[in-house]
Amino acid sequence: xxxxxVFGLYAAAxxxxxxxxxxxxxxxxxxxxxxxxxxxxxxxxFGVVGRRGAAAGIGNDPVPQALVITGVVVAFSATALAxxxxxxxxxxxxxxxxxxxxxxxxxxxxxxx
Amino acid sequence: MSLARDMITLVAxxxxxxxxxxxxxxxxxxxxxxxxxHALTKADNLGLGxxxxxLLPQAASVRDALKLISVWLLALLAGATVSQLIAxxxxxxxxxx
Amino acid sequence: xxIASTFELMLAAVVLGLGIWTIAVHExxxxxxxxxxxxxxxxxxxxxxxxxDVALTEAAISGGLGGVLLLGAAARLRHAxxxxxxxxxxxTRVSAAVLSVMTAAALVGAVLxxxxxxxxxxxxxxxxxxxxxxxxxxTNVLMAFRAMDTMLEKVVLLLAIIxxxxxxxxxxxGGRPGPRHRADPNGVLVFLARLLPPAGIAIAVYIxxxxxxxPGGAFQGGAILAAMWLLAVMAGLTDTPAVGRRWLRLIxxxxxxxxxxxGLGGLWFGTAFLAYPTAQAKxxxxxxxxxxxxxxxxTLGLLLTGAPERxxxx
Numbered sequence: 416x417x418x419x420x421v422f423g424l425y426a427a428a429x430x431x432x433x434x435x436x437x438x439x440x441x442x443x444x445x446x447x448x449x450x451x452x453x454x455x456x457x458x459x460x461f462g463v464v465g466r467r468g469a470a471a472g473i474g475n476d477p478v479p480q481a482l483v484i485t486g487v488v489v490a491f492s493a494t495a496l497a498x499x500x501x502x503x504x505x506x507x508x509x510x511x512x513x514x515x516x517x518x519x520x521x522x523x524x525x526x527x528x
Numbered sequence: 529m530s531l532a533r534d535m536i537t538l539v540a541x542x543x544x545x546x547x548x549x550x551x552x553x554x555x556x557x558x559x560x561x562x563x564x565x566h567a568l569t570k571a572d573n574l575g576l577g578x579x580x581x582x583l584l585p586q587a588a589s590v591r592d593a594l595k596l597i598s599v600w601l602l603a604l605l606a607g608a609t610v611s612q613l614i615a616x617x618x619x620x621x622x623x624x625x
Numbered sequence: 626x627x628i629a630s631t632f633e634l635m636l637a638a639v640v641l642g643l644g645i646w647t648i649a650v651h652e653x654x655x656x657x658x659x660x661x662x663x664x665x666x667x668x669x670x671x672x673x674x675x676x677x678d679v680a681l682t683e684a685a686i687s688g689g690l691g692g693v694l695l696l697g698a699a700a701r702l703r704h705a706x707x708x709x710x711x712x713x714x715x716x717t718r719v720s721a722a723v724l725s726v727m728t729a730a731a732l733v734g735a736v737l738x739x740x741x742x743x744x745x746x747x748x749x750x751x752x753x754x755x756x757x758x759x760x761x762x763x764t765n766v767l768m769a770f771r772a773m774d775t776m777l778e779k780v781v782l783l784l785a786i787i788x789x790x791x792x793x794x795x796x797x798x799g800g801r802p803g804p805r806h807r808a809d810p811n812g813v814l815v816f817l818a819r820l821l822p823p824a825g826i827a828i829a830v831y832i833x834x835x836x837x838x839x840p841g842g843a844f845q846g847g848a849i850l851a852a853m854w855l856l857a858v859m860a861g862l863t864d865t866p867a868v869g870r871r872w873l874r875l876i877x878x879x880x881x882x883x884x885x886x887x888g889l890g891g892l893w894f895g896t897a898f899l900a901y902p903t904a905q906a907k908x909x910x911x912x913x914x915x916x917x918x919x920x921x922x923x924t925l926g927l928l929l930t931g932a933p934e935r936x937x938x939x
Contacts, residue, residue, distance in 0.1 A: 420736060432644050439721050465676065500792065503792045
């Protein structure tokens with residue numbers, strides 16, 4: 416089994432793992448970490464496809480590489496926004512559960528706060 | 529000539545790998561934070577240093593060799609600082625317990 | 626099975642084990658630490674895939690800055706009063722597992738059934754490199770052939786920062802993000818924060834400059850600059866700027882604005898939006914990248930420090 420296929424199989428496993436983590440992790444921060452895992456698996460799939468497109472003296476097709484670089488930055492900014500939302504939620508509701516119900520109801524801002 | 533260079537690389541990188549192994553075993557087996565930090569610095573200083581030393585004969589030019597050495601120095605700096613900070617935090621955690 | 630494929634197999638196995646541990650471990654803080662190690666090992670996978678630019682970006686932004694973000698959040702949430710985190714019931718877990726396995730299996734099938742003569746755009750990229758006289762094909766694609774994507778990505782970064790800033794409470798609106806850090810002025814952290822940033826800034830500028838012909842570029846350099854700034858902030862040597870300041874907003878907008886101006890110039894004086902005249906392609910790209918690296922560094926740093934918490938008035 417060639418090296419590229421090994422990484423392709425691992426990327427598929429990472430996507431599955433991240434998906435499972437996102438659905439079943441109890442804390443929202445763990446869901447965010449699983450989302451990043453999922454994203455890294457998707458990017459590795461791009462990299463595998465690019466590696467198979469090695470030609471004209473370069474080892475990896477540059478177009479998927481450029482897409483992945485853009486994707487990494489965008490994934491980071493999405494994670495940063497999600498973490499900021501989570502921290503604000505924990506401040507307001509003093510809990511970090513995403514479920515609705517008595518535990519998760521966040522009060523509205525009193526004026527001036 | 530290139531045989532001598534390859535031999536140096538093999539020996540030095542293997543020795544560096546041995547120190548990395550020793551550091552990892554220390555990390556897993558030592559009882560508390562301070563002793564584990566002690567084990568990790570061996571991996572940082574000696575392990576990485578020997579690996580860099582082994583890669584120097586393979587470097588394409590003097591500039592590449594200097595880049596390798598600066599990688600080692602930066603890793604040393606970061607590792608030493610972070611070890612100090614972790615050790616201080618561990619000591620404070622222990623005294624407040 | 627030669628040495629290289631054995632190494633790749635072991636690397637993939639280690640990364641898979643680390644990923645499973647990150648998902649399965651009980652403590653959130655440990656999961657964040659596992660994620661940092663995971664990011665660095667995935668960078669090794671990228672090097673094996675011959676994509677060094679992506680490896681640099683993955684290590685710097687996803688592993689480094691993403692790790693700092695998650696570790697900080699895990700530390701702050703540790704002390705928050707957590708209601709009993711509900712573990713989903715067995716049915717949810719089983720159906721999630723089935724869904725994940727099916728998704729992974731579909732992707733495995735896709736990987737194994739990829740066409741043997743792989744379609745690739747590498748020859749076109751190399752053949753058209755005369756248009757910019759840069760030799761790093763990834764930089765060519767990012768800054769010239771798909772410059773539209775890069776410009777729009779800048780706008781996405783701006784949207785993210787607007788989203789984060791909008792989470793400020795009313796009293797801290799337009800104020801300073803994050804707490805005021807204080808460290809022992811004779812201590813080790815302050816020593817590092819005085820020693821490392823000059824070297825870090827030089828390395829970041831070098832990575833930006835060498836991205837024209839070797840692996841590197843504005844994103845990697847911007848991440849390093851952001852990290853140096855954050856180091857100074859964490860050591861208490863400088864404070865985060867108030868987000869209402871005009872100069873800060875100018876820096877954040879400079880990257881996409883300059884890109885847009887050059888693009889419109891290509892429309893008026895040239896053939897199409899973002900078309901560079903061949904003679905001035907390299908200077909134009911360098912100018913855009915200089916504005917870009919500042920915007921990227923400022924945006925990444927501010928995304929990390931989060932929503933404003935302290936009022937702007939001292």
